[in-house]
Amino acid sequence: MSRIGKKEILIPENIEVIIKDSNVSVKGKKGELSYKFSQLIEINKINNKIQLKKRIETKQSKSIYGLSRSIINNMILGVSIGFEKKLSIHGVGYRSQIEGNDLILNVGYSHPVRIEPPENIIIKVENSTNIIISGINKEVVGQIAAKIRSIRPPEPYKGKGIRYIDEVIRRKIGKAGK
Structure with a gap:
């Protein structure tokens, strides 16, 4: 029950x-x-x-x-009230910006990645490394946040990538030298 x-x-x-x-x-x-x-x-x-x-x-x-x-x-x-998800970008040279309504991400690829938000979803960028996705539909807000994170998920060795603000990345040690 x-x-x-x-x-x-x-x-x-x-x-x-x-x-x-x-x-x-x-x-x-x-x-x-x-x-x-x-x-x-x-x-x-x-x-x-x-x-x-x-x-x-x-x-x-x-x-x-x-x-x-x-x-x-x-x-x-x-x-x-509305819902919001916060993402953070970590990595040297990784940044984001807003152009019109679109989010443009420079995260280590040879080209910038452009994301168009669906209607009723607002994307804001703070100091080029923090992204805030807000809207009234919890499912769509979470889906857009997951889509942005999947562009460059955090990697365990240096911690570079896009992650949720409260997400903890388990770090691994690198190669053991001889």
Whole structure:
């Protein structure tokens, strides 16, 4: 039994939640999100709370019960507060910059790497080595951050590459000389 799925979701005052069949749309000061959920989950809005129930006790309904609650909660948090991921670039000569809306990375390749953010995603660069990705959809913010990190993941010998701010890289020792 999912402990996460059982929890009620509190709706803040400035957030509007509309539930139509299995479609849930959430409007807030930062924007609007909508998501179509499975028919196996029943979503009820009671005053300023949202409750989820399984319509049928099957393995699939059990597996998406907690997930559905987490997605709705993240939608509410996204339109009220927003999400952000911070990346850091380490390495001699590695830097980043913003050109228009695009992020341009110089990370040791023969050419600069250009990344176009999807709509509703904002990319900022601080002092050419720190990148901040922010938006209202947690899934898209995390996906863009992972895409940027995958361009030059941190390597274990010198620690060069793009990493999350709070990420710890396990360092290896180099060759043992004779």
